[in-house]
Amino acid sequence: MSDPKIQIKNLYKIFGKAPEKALTNVQAGMSKDALREETRHVLGVDNVSLDIAPRNIQVVMGLSGSGKSTLIRHINRLIEPTAGEILVDGENVLTMDKDALRDLRRFKMSMVFQHFGLFPHRRVIENVAYGLIVQGVDETQADKRAKHWISRVGLEGYENNYPGQLSGGMRQRVGLARGLATDADILLMDEAFSALDPLIRYDMQSILIDLQKELHKTIVFITHDLDEALRIGDQIAILRDGHLVQQGSAQDIVLRPADGYIEDFIKDINRARVIKLGSLMTPLEGTPPADAPRLDAGTLLQEALMAVAQSDSNTVIVEEHGTVKGQVTTRAVIAALHG
Amino acid sequence: MWDFFTEFPSIGRRDLSQLQMGIDDGFRAFSRAYGEALEIFFSPLLHFLVWFEKLLLATPWPIILIVLSGLAWLGSRSWKITVGTFLAFAVIGYFGMWEDTMATLAIISVATFVCILLGIPLGILMAKSDRMQGAITPILDVMQTIPSFVYLIPVVMLLGIGKVPGLIAVCIYAIPPIVRLTNLGIRLVDREVLEAAEAFGASPRQKLFDVQIPLALPNIFAGVNQTIMMALAMVVIASMIGVRGLGVPVLRAISNQYLALGLMNGLAIVALAIIFDRVSQSYGKRLQAHREGFEK
Ligand SMILES: Nc1ncnc2c1ncn2[C@@H]1O[C@H](COP(=O)(O)OP(=O)(O)OP(=O)(O)O)[C@@H](O)[C@H]1O
Ligand SMILES: [Mg+2]
Numbered sequence: 001m002s003d004p005k006i007q008i009k010n011l012y013k014i015f016g017k018a019p020e021k022a023l024t025n026v027q028a029g030m031s032k033d034a035l036r037e038e039t040r041h042v043l044g045v046d047n048v049s050l051d052i053a054p055r056n057i058q059v060v061m062g063l064s065g066s067g068k069s070t071l072i073r074h075i076n077r078l079i080e081p082t083a084g085e086i087l088v089d090g091e092n093v094l095t096m097d098k099d100a101l102r103d104l105r106r107f108k109m110s111m112v113f114q115h116f117g118l119f120p121h122r123r124v125i126e127n128v129a130y131g132l133i134v135q136g137v138d139e140t141q142a143d144k145r146a147k148h149w150i151s152r153v154g155l156e157g158y159e160n161n162y163p164g165q166l167s168g169g170m171r172q173r174v175g176l177a178r179g180l181a182t183d184a185d186i187l188l189m190d191e192a193f194s195a196l197d198p199l200i201r202y203d204m205q206s207i208l209i210d211l212q213k214e215l216h217k218t219i220v221f222i223t224h225d226l227d228e229a230l231r232i233g234d235q236i237a238i239l240r241d242g243h244l245v246q247q248g249s250a251q252d253i254v255l256r257p258a259d260g261y262i263e264d265f266i267k268d269i270n271r272a273r274v275i276k277l278g279s280l281m282t283p284l285e286g287t288p289p290a291d292a293p294r295l296d297a298g299t300l301l302q303e304a305l306m307a308v309a310q311s312d313s314n315t316v317i318v319e320e321h322g323t324v325k326g327q328v329t330t331r332a333v334i335a336a337l338h339g
Numbered sequence: 340m341w342d343f344f345t346e347f348p349s350i351g352r353r354d355l356s357q358l359q360m361g362i363d364d365g366f367r368a369f370s371r372a373y374g375e376a377l378e379i380f381f382s383p384l385l386h387f388l389v390w391f392e393k394l395l396l397a398t399p400w401p402i403i404l405i406v407l408s409g410l411a412w413l414g415s416r417s418w419k420i421t422v423g424t425f426l427a428f429a430v431i432g433y434f435g436m437w438e439d440t441m442a443t444l445a446i447i448s449v450a451t452f453v454c455i456l457l458g459i460p461l462g463i464l465m466a467k468s469d470r471m472q473g474a475i476t477p478i479l480d481v482m483q484t485i486p487s488f489v490y491l492i493p494v495v496m497l498l499g500i501g502k503v504p505g506l507i508a509v510c511i512y513a514i515p516p517i518v519r520l521t522n523l524g525i526r527l528v529d530r531e532v533l534e535a536a537e538a539f540g541a542s543p544r545q546k547l548f549d550v551q552i553p554l555a556l557p558n559i560f561a562g563v564n565q566t567i568m569m570a571l572a573m574v575v576i577a578s579m580i581g582v583r584g585l586g587v588p589v590l591r592a593i594s595n596q597y598l599a600l601g602l603m604n605g606l607a608i609v610a611l612a613i614i615f616d617r618v619s620q621s622y623g624k625r626l627q628a629h630r631e632g633f634e635k
Contacts, residue, residue, distance in 0.1 A: 076538055078534060078537060078538060102540045102542065103540070104540075105537070105538060105539060105540035106539065106540030107540075109538075110538065110539060111535065111538040111539075113531050113534070113535055114531075115531050116531075117529075117531040117532050117534060117535035118532070118535070119532060119535070119536075119549070119550060119553075119554075120532070120554070121553045121554060130536075130539060130549075131539040131540075134539050134540050134541050134545060135540070178539075182539070188538075
């Protein structure tokens with residue numbers, strides 16, 4: 001794997017009057033609740049270390065109050081940490097002076113917000129062009145580029161409307177276009193789709209997935225919705241009370257949950273729609289039966305079920321790019337579906 | 340012993356009057372030393388006010404009437420308000436109050452201008468820092484609640500009687516709303532919207548001019564509106580210290596018990612107030628049309 005795009009190292013954030021003092025308590029093992037009750041400080045982020053690979057969608061998940069927003073706001077330093085380090089492309093964000101930080105925000109990363117954060121007094125096109133104007137791009141050029149992104153998110157014809165004239169889903173398309181328009185490598189999305197209806201949310205996820213296939217940005221995507229996390233996340237990090245409980249692919253989370261908290265989290269999902277054959281693969285035992293079905297490692301169980309059921313030998317052969325890699329038994333499939 | 344409870348233990352008449360005289364002498368010395376400097380400091384303001392008043396009086400009345408109605412139209416985009424403005428000024432002129440009304444218009448305009456010039460930056464400063472807010476709020480409270488006659492005294496001691504002290508008195512009375520509402524408007528700007536500007540690398544200046552002020556504008560405008568209203572309310576009192584305008588005949592009416600004169604000039608002030616209020620309010624409403632989602 002290439003060098004991480006974003007590295008978060010031993011990050012702590014404590015809200016309150018004397019966070020440094022509270023930090024020693026936390027490092028000595030005091031819990032979030034105890035900290036609140038005894039010192040009136042709130043533990044926002046608790047010793048989080050996370051490497052985020054380039055060109056990936058990194059989901060950060062957790063219940064309300066688990067510190068997701070606080071964590072993502074450290075990456076562009078909208079929030080100052082109490083302790084720890086954040087590196088972007090190997091550069092320490094926390095030692096940057098004002099100008100360097102401003103350039104980081106202007107050129108390297110952009111952000112999409114839960115409640116859209118649009119400028120209500122600016123037209124759609126002016127909203128989308130905002131990051132470019134701040135960068136110093138001249139107006140005609142900015143308009144041209146803004147128009148391009150407006151059409152990429154499917155909003156042609158609405159350039160001159162005000163955000164107040166659009167529906168929620170359309171507003172967030174504006175938010176997304178504004179985030180994409182600056183051509184920043186990194187896109188920070190804080191519950192960007194959480195305020196939308198399920199159907200519209202699904203559409204927005206599809207738009208994001210399609211765009212990502214072509215743009216290959218490093219996306220940090222916050223959500224509290226597991227289905228959303230499993231659908232779009234290359235990697236999923238799960239936070240609880242400010243600390244990182246598990247970081248891994250959807251397969252890791254579903255098949256090897258780190259603890260009871262995560263088991264609880266995943267107990268209601270449709271496992272057949274998440275688990276892929278490749279994750280259950282074991283090495284071939286002897287020569288495979290000639291009539292066993294052959295499927296790609298990326299096949300979801302729900303699509304493989306029929307083939308599995310009809311296999312006389314109770315095995316399916318797993319291939320990657322057409323070469324045989326291993327096998328999956330009916331028993332393994334049933335065990336994986338049961339959890 | 341019982342005396343202690345029936346009579347409040349005060350510092351005594353002699354000590355008190357000595358204290359008051361001390362303060363007065365101190366202030367007199369101050370005004371002797373700095374009065375002239377202050378007058379020079381304020382002289383551009385005086386020239387501006389005099390120039391504006393002369394302009395209003397020298398311009399033929401039909402032009403003024405047209406300009407005022409035009410401004411009402413530009414501000415309100417309402418025929419009702421525009422025609423109302425035209426008629427009100429026509430009636431005022433017909434009843435012989437044209438000159439006083441122009442003088443009042445001049446001082447109100449200049450006072451409002453000064454209040455905006457000082458008040459908006461002050462409100463911005465207050466919004467930027469809680470400490471500033473903590474320091475300025477009580478001063479505004481005092482300015483608004485202290486009887487206006489009381490602060491006329493030091494103003495007159497410093498600058499004597501005339502247009503400038505009158506203008507200052509009007510401004511002291513009228514500036515608090517615009518400061519308060521600018522502060523409030525900026526503080527009420529949606530945090531996420533401001534955060535968005537910040538996340539895209541906006542400088543504090545860009546945040547202020549791109550986001551905070553435009554979004555605070557409806558509130559700032561409500562402040563301007565209230566400031567104008569308060570300036571108008573101050574017109575009668577200001578005429579006690581030498582400001583010309585509709586307040587002068589009102590004062591004369593009070594001292595001579597001229598009911599009709601007082602009523603007419605009073606109503607002229609009311610008419611001005613209504614016009615200013617309607618025009619600036621509907622302008623403020625149009626400013627925030629984008630929020631409700633109407634096409635501009
Ligand atoms: N400015 C602040 N001052 C004090 N406490 C704060 C502040 N911001 C966040 N917190 C606390 O930090 C913790 C984490 O908050 P955060 O907003 O990061 O949670 P979240 O995971 O984003 O939740 P949600 O899903 O509700 O958005 C919470 O306990 C919250 O109360
Ligand atoms: Mg949040």
